[in-house]
Every structure is written in structure tokens, then in C-alpha cells.
Amino acid sequence: MKKVNIITMGCSKNLVDSEHLMQRLKVAGIEVLHDARLDEATTVIVNTCGFIRSAREESLDMILQCVQAKNKGIIERLFVIGCLSEVYKKDLEQEIPEVDSFFGVKSMDEIIGLLTDGDKLISSNERIITTPSHYAYLKIAEGCDRTCAFCAIPHIRGRHVSLSMEDVEAEARFLSAGGVKELLVISQDVTSYGLDNYKKQMLPALTQRLCRIDEIRWIRLHYAYPLHFPSELLDLMLAEPKICRYLDIPVQHISDKVLSKMRRNITGDETRRLIEQIRTKIPDIALRTTLIVGHPGETDKDFEQLLAFVEQMRFDRLGVFCYSHEENTYAATHYSDYIPQKVKQARADRIMEVQKNISEALNRQKIGKTFTTVIDREEGDYFIGRTEYDSPEVDTEVLIPKAGAACTIGNFYPVRINDASEYDLYGQMVKKQS
DSSP: OOEEEEEEOSOHHHHHHHHHHHHHHHHTTOEEEESOOGGGOSEEEEEEOOSSHHHHHHHHHHHHHHHHHHHTTSOSEEEEEEHHHHHHHHHHHHHOTTSSEEOOTTOHHHHHHHHTTTOOOOOOSOOOOOSOTTEEEEEOEESOOOOOTTOOHHHHHOSOEEOOHHHHHHHHHHHHHTTOOEEEEEOSOGGGTTTTTTSSOOHHHHHHHHHTOTTOOEEEEOOOOSTTOOTHHHHHHHHOTTEEEEEEOOOBOOOHHHHHHHTOOOOHHHHHHHHHHHHHHOTTOEEEEEEEESOTTOOHHHHHHHHHHHHHHOOSEEEEEEOOOOTTSHHHHHSOOOSOHHHHHHHHHHHHHHHHHHHHHHHHTTTTOEEEEEEEEEETTEEEEEOTTOOTTTSOEEEEESTTOOOOTTOEEEEEEEEEOSSEEEEEEOSSOO
């Protein structure tokens, strides 16, 4: 039997692509591994990320590690797929000839045909899950129609294309039948779901449909664009206990001038009103956001306005990127990247220092309260879990001492919080699993 090791770089959307590829190769009789050691399979596929410079560098570094392994005879064949090779295929073919073939983001049939002697197996809703078996990412659309100045995704992934509700539900039911209890709904812009094929925003209708799957316990929504946010989604959150009181809304900035340069088509006041609307409707919701500092046009005054906004809004979770010119973006062709990297990093550090204090204060407010917690893994002397207010890998975790706790990974338990730090909660199981 053939054996293939698929190495996934970048985001959770890439991971879903890898999982579909793994399933299709498995059906063809190929043994598939994921993120395994390079000596565990003679064929390696690197699924790359090309979103920002640091992600490209990580993908290139992994490719070069594989090239070294190939030169030493550890692996025989090396293929590169995904965003990086979508944009830089010709350059990569010249610079890294040791790679057998490069494939873009829409070339899955081609690589499957190559590895299965021309047999292009029909795609399906099935996947091999590489996350812990109780949660999985559910991609509902591909590409993006937004024209944000800093973002290369529309160039890399193309126009926004929504999957049908039937296909999304079929994949969700497949996942639930395999033991998945938490669906992390993702796309580049979930609020645009349905605008292309249903001619209106269909995220609320889709989410309600997913709630009907009995085995699903939690549904979590990621990457909601703030402009034209579907307010009916908030009513659904209140009505449906399966939908986590959690929302990931990347606002990027608050200065009107910078938002205009970013081509976000929303003002700072509109952003504030949306956040107030969400929190008024659902007071206990956890909001995650992403910011960009050092975007062309950002002055010290603009940054101070952003910093004050972070202090005022007190987001539950927050991440910061330093702006970098990305090829094939509006910003790269129309603006000068004149702000020094040192200044960008200092601004990012200041925001994260403020956010660290906010996060600790919000976490400490949870002390003495009990939260339903899913157990993700064991680590040292602790079971590691999450509440509905936290997404895997990026958010706060709950540490439960193993001593006196009989937890099962993937199960949900009431946990009383008895201590907190900036990014961790410490708790004790209070009764039997739910």
C-alpha cells in the first residue's frame, strides 16, 4: 500500500482542505498520515499558506526541510499545494526544482489523479479528522468578495462561493456521526454566506439547520465581517442553546481615516454601534477580534485612538498583526509601506500589554462561577478544557487538576473556576458529566 504524509501549514481553512484530500486518497487505497515525521512516508505533500509574509516563510521553511530529506533519500516524492504555490508557482518551480510538482488551491483533482494513476475520485462530504475527534472545522464557503486593501485572499482564493446548505448539512452530519460534538463554522467571511447562490444572507438559516443535528452540542462562528452584520443571528443565539455565546469579528481598526485606507467600507462609529448592539442583545457574549497596526496612513494619533478603543471595548479575546505589503493587494500597488517595522512592533506590543490586563481582569471575574467545560486533552497534571466562550488553540483554556477528577476527553462537565491568570482559568469539576 502507498503511504502519503500531508503536512498542513496556515489556517483552519487549509486544514479542512487537507482533511478532504486525505479522505479521497484513503478511498483510493493510499495510507495517509498528517503532520507526521518526514521518515514515516516516502511521499510528502505540503499544503502551504501564502496569506502574509511570516506564513509564507514558514511554508517555505517546511518545503526546504522536505527537500533536504529528499536529497538524503528519506522521501522519494515531494508535492506542494495550496495558497503559496497558487501565487508563486512559476517562481517556485525555478527556485526549488527538487519539488516534483506544484499545485494551486483548486487543483485537488490533479494531485489525486497523479497519485492514483489517473483516477479522479468523486469528491464527497467525507473527511479524515485531524483535530481531536470531538470538534471539527466546518467550512461553508470559499474565497471572498471584499476588497480590503491589505488582503490577498480574493486574488489567491477567488470570488466568494457558498456551499449549498444541503452540502454543509451533509458534511456536518458526517462529522457528528464520527463523534464530533462541536462545529467551528468558518470561511473568509461567514456573514456573506448565501449572497451568491441564495441572493441573501443565509448564515442564520444555515446555523438553525445545523442546530437540528442531535449529536452536535456546540456551534461556534468565526470570521464575521462587521459591515451588514445580520442582526437576526443574535436572536437565534438567544433562542438556540447550541450556538455558543461567542463571535469572532475582525474589526482591524477604529480610525475612520485608516478604515478608509483599508477599504473596509465601515466607519469607527458604525463599528462601535455594532459592538454595543451585540452586547446589549447578548450581555454575556465573548467577542474576539483582530487588529492591524502600522497600515499605510496610520499616524501616532490614529494608533492612540485604536489603543483607547481597545481599552474602552474590553474585548474578551484579541489578536494583532503588524501590517506588511502583500503582492496583488490594493495597498501594495497604491501605498508606500513607510512605517518602520520597529514602530509597528512597538504599537502591537502596547496593544497586547493593554489586552493582557483586560484579559486577566475578565478572567478573574469568572472566579467562583461554574461553566460547562469540554475536555480537549490531558497535559501533565491537568485535564485541559474550554468553555463555550473559547475556541480551540487561540483562546483561554481551563486547567483541571487530575487528582480527584475522572474526566474523559470530549465530554462536557460543570467546572467551578477557583483561580485565573491572563490566559488561563483554573477549575474543579463539581459533579458528574453533562
